[in-house]
Amino acid sequence: xxxxxxxxxxxxxxxxxxxxxxxxxxxxxxxxxxxxxxxxxxxxxxxxxxxxxxxxxxxxxxxxxxxxxxxxxxxxxxxxxxxxxxxxxxxxxxxxxxxxxxxxxxxxxxxxxxxxxxxxxxxxxxxxxxxxxxxxxxxxxxxxxxxxxxxxxxxxxxxxxxxxxxxxxxxxxxxxxxxxxxxxxxxxxxxxxxxxxxxxxxxxxxxxxxxxxxxxxxxxxxxx
Amino acid sequence: xxxxxxxxxxxxxxxxxxxxxxxxxxxxxxxxxxxxxxxxxxxxxxxxxxxxxxxxxxxxxxxxxxxxxxxxxxxxxxxxxxxxxxxxxxxxxxxxxxxxxxxxxxxxxxxxxxxxxxxxxxxxxxxxxxxxxxxxxxxxxxxxxxxxxxxxxxxxxxxxxxxxxxxxxxxxxxxxxxxxxxxxxxxxxxxxxxxxxxxxxxxxxxx
Amino acid sequence: xxxxxxxxxxxxxxxxxxxxxxxxxxxxxxxxxxxxxxxxxxxxxxxxxxxxxxxxxxxxxxxxxxxxxxxxxxxxxxxxxxxxxxxxxxxxxxxxxxxxxxxxxxxxxxxxxxxxxxxxxxxxxxxxxxxxxxxxxxxxxxxxxxxxxxxxxxxxxxxxxxxxxxxxxxxxxxxxxxxxxxxxxxxxxxxxxxxxxxxxxxxxxxxxxxxxxxxxxxxxxxxxxxxxxxxxxxxxxxxxxxxxxxxxxxxxxxxxxxxxxxxxxxx
Numbered sequence: 001x002x003x004x005x006x007x008x009x010x011x012x013x014x015x016x017x018x019x020x021x022x023x024x025x026x027x028x029x030x031x032x033x034x035x036x037x038x039x040x041x042x043x044x045x046x047x048x049x050x051x052x053x054x055x056x057x058x059x060x061x062x063x064x065x066x067x068x069x070x071x072x073x074x075x076x077x078x079x080x081x082x083x084x085x086x087x088x089x090x091x092x093x094x095x096x097x098x099x100x101x102x103x104x105x106x107x108x109x110x111x112x113x114x115x116x117x118x119x120x121x122x123x124x125x126x127x128x129x130x131x132x133x134x135x136x137x138x139x140x141x142x143x144x145x146x147x148x149x150x151x152x153x154x155x156x157x158x159x160x161x162x163x164x165x166x167x168x169x170x171x172x173x174x175x176x177x178x179x180x181x182x183x184x185x186x187x188x189x190x191x192x193x194x195x196x197x198x199x200x201x202x203x204x205x206x207x208x209x210x211x212x213x214x215x216x217x218x219x220x221x222x223x224x
Numbered sequence: 225x226x227x228x229x230x231x232x233x234x235x236x237x238x239x240x241x242x243x244x245x246x247x248x249x250x251x252x253x254x255x256x257x258x259x260x261x262x263x264x265x266x267x268x269x270x271x272x273x274x275x276x277x278x279x280x281x282x283x284x285x286x287x288x289x290x291x292x293x294x295x296x297x298x299x300x301x302x303x304x305x306x307x308x309x310x311x312x313x314x315x316x317x318x319x320x321x322x323x324x325x326x327x328x329x330x331x332x333x334x335x336x337x338x339x340x341x342x343x344x345x346x347x348x349x350x351x352x353x354x355x356x357x358x359x360x361x362x363x364x365x366x367x368x369x370x371x372x373x374x375x376x377x378x379x380x381x382x383x384x385x386x387x388x389x390x391x392x393x394x395x396x397x398x399x400x401x402x403x404x405x406x407x408x409x410x411x412x413x414x415x416x417x418x419x420x421x422x423x424x425x426x427x428x429x430x431x
Numbered sequence: 432x433x434x435x436x437x438x439x440x441x442x443x444x445x446x447x448x449x450x451x452x453x454x455x456x457x458x459x460x461x462x463x464x465x466x467x468x469x470x471x472x473x474x475x476x477x478x479x480x481x482x483x484x485x486x487x488x489x490x491x492x493x494x495x496x497x498x499x500x501x502x503x504x505x506x507x508x509x510x511x512x513x514x515x516x517x518x519x520x521x522x523x524x525x526x527x528x529x530x531x532x533x534x535x536x537x538x539x540x541x542x543x544x545x546x547x548x549x550x551x552x553x554x555x556x557x558x559x560x561x562x563x564x565x566x567x568x569x570x571x572x573x574x575x576x577x578x579x580x581x582x583x584x585x586x587x588x589x590x591x592x593x594x595x596x597x598x599x600x601x602x603x604x605x606x607x608x609x610x611x612x613x614x615x616x617x618x619x620x621x622x623x624x625x626x627x628x629x630x631x632x633x634x635x636x637x638x639x640x641x642x643x644x645x646x647x648x649x650x651x652x653x654x655x656x657x658x659x660x661x662x663x664x665x666x667x668x669x670x671x672x673x674x675x676x677x678x679x680x681x682x683x684x685x686x687x688x689x690x691x692x693x694x695x696x697x698x
Contacts, residue, residue, distance in 0.1 A: 004334040011331030019319040022355070082315030086371070088289055089309050091332040150592055154585050158575035167571045168589060171564035175596045175604070202603075209595055217588045220497050223291055224584040247507065249664070250578065261682040269682065293580070294507040427682045 005095060012091070012099025017106075026073050026107060030066060034115045037062045042122035052190025055125050056181045059116050060140065064170075064177050066111045067144045071165040074104055074152035084156070093219035097149065101214060104152075105145040112141045128189040132200060136183035139203035143176040146210040153218050179203045238265040239300070240378045240409050241286070246295035248278070248285050255281050256429055257294065263379070268401070268410035268422050273429035279413040282429065283311065283383050286411065299379055304333045306408075308372035311383030312365070318357035322348055322367050325356065326374065335375045342370040346396065361388045366396065373400060378408035386416050398422070443643065450636050457629045468544045473633055475537035477641040478530045479559065485527030485645070486562065486597055489569075492520035493590035496583055507664055510580075514660045517583035520590060521573065522652040526645055528566040534559055555616040558600040565593045 020026050041058055050058070078084045087096055116137050120127060127133050151169040155161045179199045186196015239262045247257035255278030263269050271279050284290045286297055287309045299307055316325060323339055330337035343352050346366040356364060365388050372380060385397045401422050404410045414420060454473045459466035495516040538556060543549045550556070572589050576582035 007331050007334060011328055015317070015320065015324075015328050018324070019317060022319045081318065082313060083317050085289055085309075085311075085314045086316075086329065087332070089287065089307070090304050090329050090371075092304070095332070147592075150588075154572065154589050154592075155575075157581060157585070158572065159577070160575050164571055164575055168568035171561055171568050172593060172596050174561050174564070175599050178604075206595070206599065213592070213595060217592055220591075221584045221588045223288065224581050245506075249510075249580075291580070293510050425682050425684050 008091060008095035009099045009102065012087075012096055013102050016100065016103040020073075020103075020107075026070060029069060030107070030111045031114065033066050033069060034062070034111060034118060037066075038115065038118040038122050041119065045123050050123060050125065052125075052185045052188030053181075055119070055123065055188050056185035056190070059119050059184060060177050060181050062115050062119070063108075063112045063137075063140065063144070063180075064173060066115060067108050067148050067173070068166050068169055070104065070107060070111070071148050071152045071155075071169060072162055074100055074149055075156035076152060076161050076165070079156040079161075088223060093222045094215045096222070097153075097215040097218040100152075101146055101149040101211070104149050105142060108141040108145045108148070109138065112137050112144075125188060127187060129187040129193070129196075131187075132183065132196060133187035135200050136180055136187060136196075136203065139183070139200060139207050140176060140180035142207035143180075143203060143210055144173060146207070146214045147172045147176065150210075150214045150217060153221065157224070176203070176206060179206065239263070240265055240306070241300075241411070242296075242298040243286070244296045244298075246282075246285065246297060247293050248281055248290065249293040250281070254293075259295070259427075261425075261427070263409045263411065263425075265378070265408055266405060267424045268405050268412065269425045269427060270420055270423035271411065271413040271427045271429065272415070272420070277429040279429060280311065280313065280383055283309075283381050283411065283413050287381050301378060305335060305375040306378040308375065308377035308380045309383075310365075310368040310372040310381075310385060312387050313383070314368055316356040316359075316364055316367060319355055321353050321355050322359070323352045325367060326370060329371050330374060333375055338374060342374060346370045347392070362390060362393055365389055366393060369397065369400060373404070376407060377404075379411065380404040380408065381411045383413045384415075385412070386414065386419055394418070443640075443647075447640055447644075450633065450640055453633055454637070457633055464545045464547075468541070471537050471541045471544070473637050475534065475541060476634055477638040478534040478537060480638060481641060481645055482527050482530040482534050482559070482562065483601055484642075485523045485530060486566075489520050489523040489527060490590055490594050490597075492516050492523055493587035496520065496587040497591075511661050511664045514579060514583060514664070515657050517579075517587060518656045518660060519653055520587065522649055522656070524566060524569055524590070525652070526649055528563075528570070530645070531559065531563045531566055535563060553616060554604065558604055561600055562597060565597065569593070 041062070075084075078087070116133075119125065148169060151165060151172065155165045155168060158164050179202050182191070182199030183196050183203055185191050186193050186199070241263040243259055243261050246259040248255050259282075261269075271282060273279050281290065285292050287307065288297065288299075288303055289309075317328075320328065322343060326339045326342060327337045330339075339352075343349055346369060348363060348366060351359060351363060356367065359367070365385070369382075369385065372382070380400075382397070382401070385401075386394050389397065397419070401410055401412070401419075405422075405424075410422065412419060412422060420426075454470050457470075459469070493516075496513055498516075538559070539549050542551055542553075542556070569586055569589055573582055573586045576585055
């Protein structure tokens, strides 16, 4: 990758980061959401020990919804403010997609680890295979963030964007969640370990594939 | 033609923007169709027409912000550098400062930001570190002008540049426009008679 | 030719009726709770194949929508072509959606009869539910773009984006060993030739007839629309070239006052 691409991607990423740090709206939403979800789950699971499968399912459902909540911040906000034109005039689509995707990746990794960590701590879940746990959370976040960035760009110009974002993102995200649950539950000691490792590998393959097709598809629609 | 360059005198003009059979359709209506023209260095084209005739749409299509339904727009060079656009529709990032805007756009274009020079040119030295949500509409319009001329574009497209600007601002627009005609070419959509006087060519769009 | 066409239609219905009767007279399949009811398979299986076929057709048509975008000169013909590919994609997705619903319905009936529960969360069943959701997302996205060209672009991109999960859900996921171990759906039956004798013949004939039916429906659905788009773009200008007689704007030079400074006079 040559330096001009690096400079552009970095500029988009830093722009997002700066805007986020000044408003902190995304950070506040995500952490509030995480705390509320985990507290509610811990409350519901009080005095019962959750099986690894259930725990993994709960973790990923929470992460899924936290991610969906963040879709509007990626492209909708630009379209609503009318700032998309600046990007269309001065940037190349791939650098926009990569910059935004990296930012939403950073966001979803923070959210996912926050959620999963708090869940494990509050519910007292035992992690049998920490590496697999970390890999599954990380791989899942990569998949979610690229799918969410793409969906964000697709609904940004639609009439009823916020509602639509969830409707079109969920079908694309469900397979990811299935695999992620498969991998995470293995790390929490449920199911066969080999299957969980396969799921984690599948997750990584899916992450690579979706990161590869995302920018290309974005380039097709970004000047529509 | 007013601004004759040496090339013009020898009957040779450098075409910077070429439009072939351009047409744009919204819903089931053609806003314009079969537009074919060339704009060369030293020329300025003023697009005229009543509200709703498609002036802004034409300019957005020329800028590449809208895909044409039909036809082709060709701008010489990398449009990120050779095209500058400023319009009233364009918005700035409310959380970023004036300086950050110029630097951000320069990074995206991969060119020199020229921040100090441009901020002085638009007369916003006192506001360089203010976030744009705190600026007035006229000040925002100046920032947009600065962003549009940052890379010394060959083609400058201005959509109603005088709107929201005070007398000094209009003077700034006029001087930027004249400078642009020396450097390359200018395309302007306006209903303001004083801006209309900048034209070497006119294009009238009927409603 | 016309005569042949008129003959084909009744022939098709006769064939369909014969196969329908045939599904009832084949001997019962073994190894089911209610062997007689296993015949739902004859309807269920072609539906699921067609649902996939139309999904992939839709994805291919969506790919064609974009194929001409970056060719420089956009002619009205290419715009028409793009919109036509888009409406082909829409038609394919609509038919796929219908087959998806029928797959679900027949699947639920089968599950209700044989396994005593209408929904099993069987992995393959869930995969098809997600496919159904993707169809839903596609139509939801289409509905929220009033401008046909934007609609074509965005829904096309969504369709292409859904290729990855669909590919994964339908072709990879059900074949994973850990999924096969728990799934009620037999994956190897057809591949390994366990669908033998009359059962196999009925299934294949049914699949062929239903494919013919879908192609017929698809053609009925698109025949008028494709012409409508072409007509619409030519906007009443029915000259052969499809172009309007007069351009909507002409650039003309102005006789500008002599000096460059004319523009600054007012200041």
